[in-house]
Amino acid sequence: MKALRIHGKRDLRVEELPAPALAPGMVLLRGGFTGVCGTDLHLYVEPESYPADFSRAATLTGARWPQILGHEFSGEVTEIGSGVTNVKPGDRVAVFPYHHCGQCLACSAGHPTDCEHMAFEGMQGQSGGMAQCKLVDAELCFALPDEVDLALGALVEPMAVAWHGVGVADVHPGDSVLVLGGGPIGIGVYFALRAQGIETIIVSEPLAERRAALERLGIDHIVNPLVQNLQEEVFRLTGAHGVTATIDAAGAPHAFVEGMQCLAVGGRMVTIALYREPIPLTRPLLAAGRSIRSSAVYSRTDFREVIGAMRDGRITLDGDWVRFVDFADVASAIEDLHSGATMKVLVRTPALDGVPLRAEK
Ligand SMILES: [Zn+2]
Ligand SMILES: [Zn+2]
Incomplete structure (x- = not known):
C-alpha cells in the first residue's frame, strides 16, 4: 500500500x-x-x-x-x-x-x-x-x-477542538462572543456557537482571503482588526457591555490583549490557540471577575456531538x-x-x- x-x-x-x-x-x-x-x-x-x-x-x-x-x-x-x-x-x-x-x-x-x-x-x-x-x-x-x-x-477532529473550546466558554443563548481568528478552528468555533444558540458572534480576522470565506459562510459581524478598532466594534455591537466570552483561535499576544479588553464584566477568555510569544498580561485585564480558561483537545462526547451537528447540517x-x-x-x-x-x-x-x-x- x-x-x-x-x-x-x-x-x-x-x-x-x-x-x-x-x-x-x-x-x-x-x-x-x-x-x-x-x-x-x-x-x-x-x-x-x-x-x-x-x-x-x-x-x-x-x-x-x-x-x-x-x-x-x-x-x-x-x-x-x-x-x-x-x-x-x-x-x-x-x-x-x-x-x-x-x-x-x-x-x-x-x-x-x-x-x-x-x-x-x-x-x-x-x-x-x-x-x-x-x-x-x-x-x-x-x-x-x-x-x-x-x-x-x-x-470531526478539528471541529471537536473548536466544540470543546465553546464548552469551556460556558455560553448560553443571549450571550455574545468574540472569536479571534477566522481560520479552520475559528470557523469551527462559529459553527459550535451557532449550534448552541448564540446569535451575536463577532469574528476578528486580519487576512482578506479568510474574511472572504467568513462572508461566504454568512457570518454577520466580521472585523478586520488592522483597519477597524476591534474594541469599538465589539462595544457597538453589544450595547457597550462587551462580550460574555472571547475565544482565541489565533494565538497572537496583541490580539489576546485586545480580546481581553472586549470582555464584559465577569467575561472569560478561552484559549484554544498556542502562543509562541509571551502574553503581556496586566492586572486591569482581569478586573471585575474577568478570567482566563484554557481548552485543549476534546472528549468522546465532543466527537459524538460534532458528528450530530454535521448530521443536522450545522457544520458543513x-x-x-x-x-x-x-x-x-x-x-x-x-x-x-x-x-x-x-x-x-x-x-x-x-x-x-x-x-x-x-x-x-
Ligand atoms: Zn489537527
Ligand atoms: Zn494521563
Whole structure:
C-alpha cells in the first residue's frame, strides 16, 4: 500500500509499505480523507520543539518515527478483528486519535485532555490518516451517519477542538462572543456557537482571503482588526457591555490583549490557540471577575456531538473553506500553510489498486 510517512524534519516520503495485518479488537480502514493542520506544520518544520521525543517509543502506543502522518482522518471499515462490536465492514468512520493514560496526575484529577503521556494516531500511533490501509483500534472509531460524508468525517477532529473550546466558554443563548481568528478552528468555533444558540458572534480576522470565506459562510459581524478598532466594534455591537466570552483561535499576544479588553464584566477568555510569544498580561485585564480558561483537545462526547451537528447540517463544507490535495502534494501544502495559506487542507486517500472505493456523495 501507499503511505505518506514523516521521517524527521522536512522529511515526508510517499512510500510503498506492507498492508497492516488485522488483530483482535482492531479494524482495517481504507479510503477517506485526512486533514492537515498547524500541528502537522509544527511536526514538519520543527519537530524538535514539540514536547515529545519521536525517536523513542511513546509510552502509551509504543510508536516511534517514521510515522504515517495525519491525526484528522476518516475511512471506510473493510475488516474487523475478533471482539469488535461497535463497527462493521462498510461503515464509514471518523477516528478519535487521542490516547491518554488515565493514571497520571492530570488524568486522575479529571483532566484527561492534559494527560502527561498523551499520544495521537498520526503523530505517535499505530497508524495515521495518510495510508491506503489503516489499522485502528475499534474503540477509536465513530461510525458516521448517512448524512455525513468522509470529507466531513475527516473534519470531526478539528471541529471537536473548536466544540470543546465553546464548552469551556460556558455560553448560553443571549450571550455574545468574540472569536479571534477566522481560520479552520475559528470557523469551527462559529459553527459550535451557532449550534448552541448564540446569535451575536463577532469574528476578528486580519487576512482578506479568510474574511472572504467568513462572508461566504454568512457570518454577520466580521472585523478586520488592522483597519477597524476591534474594541469599538465589539462595544457597538453589544450595547457597550462587551462580550460574555472571547475565544482565541489565533494565538497572537496583541490580539489576546485586545480580546481581553472586549470582555464584559465577569467575561472569560478561552484559549484554544498556542502562543509562541509571551502574553503581556496586566492586572486591569482581569478586573471585575474577568478570567482566563484554557481548552485543549476534546472528549468522546465532543466527537459524538460534532458528528450530530454535521448530521443536522450545522457544520458543513459550504463557503468553500476547504481545499483537496493528493498524497504527492502534501509537503507543498504544508509549506503553503507555513507561508500563510489560509484554507483547510484535506488529503484524498488514493484507491487501492483493483479495489474501487464506494462512491462518495
Ligand atoms: Zn489537527
Ligand atoms: Zn494521563
